Each structure stands twice: as C-alpha cells, then as structure tokens.
Amino acid sequence: MRRLAALLMLCLLAAARPAAADLVYVLNSTDATISILDAFTRQEVRRIPALREVHHLVLSPDGRDLLIADSGGNEIFFVDPATGDVRRRERISNPYHLDFSPDGRHLVIASLRRNQVDIYDANGPTLLARLRMPEKPSHMAFSPDARVVYVTLQGSGTVAAISLETRQPLWEAPVGREPAGIIWHRGRLIVGIMGSENFVVLNPQTQQIERTIPVGRGAHTIFPAPDGRALWATSRVQSRLAEIDPDTLEVRRLIELPGGPDCIAFDPDGRIWATLRWAGRIARVDPRSGEFETIRVGRSPHGIFVHPRRAERN
C-alpha cells in the first residue's frame, strides 16, 4: 500500500512538472564555467566550460543568441538559450559588461580592466569605435531613442554619456563613490552607488542628481520587473534586495538576503533569481512573500539569465 502511495505521488509530481522547465543561466566568474539549471528542479543540468572569467550576459535583440562575455578569456560565447549549445565564439578584447542599444544596431562593451568602452556594429560584431575612458567603466544603460549610452565609471565616481551617433563622449557627471548598476527610468537614470547606501536619480538633461533612494550599504544593481510594477535593487554590503515603487521611487520593502546579492533575473512567474557573489550560490526569491531558497552553483556567480521554456511545449 505504501509503495502504491509512493508511486501515485511520483505520478502526481511528474504531472505537476512542466514538460520543459525554464532554464537558468549562471555565470560562475571564478570557476570560468556557466551553470545551466532546471528552474523547476533547481538542479544543474549542464555546465559549460568558459575560458577564464565570465561576468555578464545579454540576449540578442532577436532573442536567438545569448551573448556571454568572458573578460579574462577575451571572448564572447553565442549560446542557443533554449539548449545551452554554443553556436559560435568571437574574439573580443576584455568584454566585461555588454548590452544592445534599444534599436538593436549597436552592441556596447565596457572593459573594466582596460579603461575603454567599445562600440560595435551589432550585426558583426564589428568594432566601430573604441573610447578611452577614465577609470573602470562598469555598467551601462541606453536612452530609449538609442542615441546615447550612459556608462558608470567605477573608479572615477562618475557617469559618462556617449553619443552613439558621433561615437564621442558628451559629458561626464559626478554621482558618488564607486557607481555600478544603472538603468534608464522614465527620463532619468537610476545609478547604484556602491560606496554608499543609496541609489541616485540623475537627470541626464541637467546632469544633476535629483534625489537619492536609500536601500542599504553597498547599493549595487537595479532591474525593472517585467510587469512594470516594481524596480528591484541590490545592496552587496548590507546584503539586501529592495523593492522600489516605480512611480514614487520609494522603497516598499527590504528583503535581507545574505551572500552579497548582485545581478537579478526574473522568471515568467515573477520570481526573482539573484546571484550571491560571496556565497557561491544563487537565490530564488518569491517577491510576494519575500521567502527565498538558495541553490549551490559555482564560485563567485555574477551574471544570471532565465530563459522561459514553458510556452515552448505548446
């Protein structure tokens, strides 16, 4: 009888499991590997060897390729996000952070270790311009019209604006000690200031800071939830996730998340997947309850991406 009950339970579990679960990509920067996890079982289904140091990743505008940047290995992997298969590799000098302009024409790469920002034609990628910047270009955001890319300069404490039309710097504005993550939000730039407990709201027109958003020591990165109802920010020193109201920019809620939360991705159910840099783990957070579980991955996990696959079975 007990065996039968166990069998039934297994069948129920199998029925509850999606035919094709979402895939979670985690870049283990110190291990030089890419973990691919089944989002349902939270088990690692595959580990792709990279070369030296993978930090950030971005989906191509057509959704066909996941670009994974290996800064130490001087290479970008083009991966099929649905399978994890490496389609091709491109030799690119020290790619740290990377993103496509909203019009899909440009791929911009920030090189933290060589103080340069590269602008590529996204179709190649073919290098169009290389700009020598002050210290440590880190993260980036674009104006919605794709005319300007804004780059945080971690070592200089500034944000630099670069025209994608002239491929020349436009201005540089001080924002605070060690700026990191940056997003465009309703005509403003929101910038994580790692050397403080605040995000700052920068007006790109006036280059003035209009307000601060306190989230916790070591304010780091910020991501809009896909449903547009919240912004989620991390602080790496105080180890927190902060839910921010996108209208008022007030902090609604703080979730203590030990391990140094860094980058964030969202699954189709709105759950948050965050890398915990100092713990060799990622966290799967339920934004409604604030509850979370952690999953062991490789060393110093940094970039993260969720590829939704549930729709693919229909």
Add this chain to the structure above:
Amino acid sequence: MLDAFNRALDDVTGWIFEAAVQPAMYALGLMDWADDALQWIEFGLFGLFTILVVYAVCRPLEAWRPVEPVTDRGAIRTDIVYTLLTRLGLLPMVAFVLLASLQAWWAGLVADSGFVPPTLETLIPGLREMPLLAFLLYVVILDFGEYWRHRFQHMFGWWWALHSIHHAQRQMTFWTDDRNHILDEIIAALWFGTLALLIGVPPGQFPLLVLIMRLAESLSHANVRLSFGRLGERLLVSPRFHRVHHGVMSAAEHGRNYAVLFPVWDWIFGTADFRRDHYPRTGDPEAPEALATGGWLRQQVVGLRRMAGAIFRRGAA
C-alpha cells in the same frame, strides 16, 4: 576532490570577505576594489593553507634524513619572513595596487593595436572541453619559460646580483623557495606577463594542483637526503636534483639543474646533473655575508646595490 577543495576555499573566503573585509572596505571608501579584495583573500588563504601543507610534509622529512645539521636558525627565520610576505599575498598585493593603472593602460594599448591575446584553448580548440588538460599544458609551457628565466638569472651579471640572494643561503631548507629579491619577483611577473601575451594565463579553477606544484617546489629546497630514483629524478625535480643547483660550485654562470618542476629541460639543453648520491654544501662564497645572514630588509638593500654596481661596472668597462 577538486570541487570539494574549491568549495571549501570559496566558502571560507566568502565568509571572511562578507563578515570582515567588505564592511571595512566600505567604511574606508574602497568598494571599487571589492572584487579584487575577494581574490586577494583567496590568495592569502590559499597561501596560508599551502604553508601549512608544505610544513606538514617537508618538516618531518627534514627531521628524518637531514643532509646537514641546522646550525643557523636565524637564516631560516629570514627565509620564513620571505615566505610569509610572498605566500600570504602582502607583497604581490602592494604591487597589484601600485601597478593597477599601469596594467589598465597597457591592456588598453594592446587592445588599441588590434591584438587580442589568445589562450591555449583558442590556439588548440580541442582543449576547450578539457580544462584540466589545458591547465597541465600551461604548467609544462610555463615551466619551460621558468627554466630559461632561471638560466638568464645566472647568465646576466645584474640579474645574478639579485638572484644571488636566493643562492647565498647556506642553511637551505624548504623555507628557502621564496627567498627572492622584490625586483626579481617583479621581473618574474613581467616575464610571465610577456608569456601571457602569447598563450594567455592558465585557468584559475585548479588551486589544488597549484598547491601540489608549490609543494614540489618547496620540497626541492628541503634539507633532506632524498632522491626520486633513476626514473623519478628525470620526471620531477627532487631535493637532490635541486641541491646540486644550489651547491657552492654551481653558483653564477657555472650552474647545473636549472629546472623548477620538470628536469627534462636540463636534459634537453645539456645542463642536467643526475648523480644520485651527490648532496653538496650550498651557498655562494662570493656573495657578501649580508646576503647569507642579513635580515630581509638588509638583503633587499644589498641586492639592489649589487645590481646597480653590476650595471655601472659594465657601463664603465
């Protein structure tokens, strides 16, 4: 085993960083260096663990079959200072901070030239799926590079003036491995950096193997009557093999047995001495006494002065 070691190292590193180092860096306004600090903690922890493992292996061997009695504990204490400064990352970290901007400038210059430094895996694509094999191939190539760097250290007068600090030790023990002038260490880093331009830097996910290599290097300096046998002597540098290199007759340009890990290089280039019963006295009779028995700082100063003397004497000649 490799995974378990990496995880344990990672867990302890992360805990120290999160609990102590990161809050301090935040307070000091140094968050810009947070990622680097994490790596340096790991470097230091790994170094500490290496010292403990080396001690646990080499010390009993030295007590078991010493080549010579210990008569100068002061000289050994100086070698311990060298080891702690090097292995715990203090000197490398200072160099890293001082040279970070220079390194970024250099990396930018290389990128501007259009050259993208390769890795062995890009040169030999089959290695991509075999990181362990790639790592081992790096070890062999870099050891070949070390063989030639070592020969040049003995060949050029100014370089020998620095390297003779390493050879001046008359009381050689496993602690002697790190007994090097700071400038010599910087030149070694530049040498490594040049090789890295050609073949890239090795993958960093095998600290356990690095530990084994460090153990082999330290053991080769140990005060122990130990030969690896007819075949083993030709495969891995033994305490016997390396003692011949440190022998008083082997100083300066008359050297033998330059290899660091693999004796095959000495074999190929005709500098090998495989006599298995030969355990000579060590030291450099021509070196000033300060290099043998002086403290760390004194040896650094004397080393620099000797190097300057070697350069200017040559210039005047």
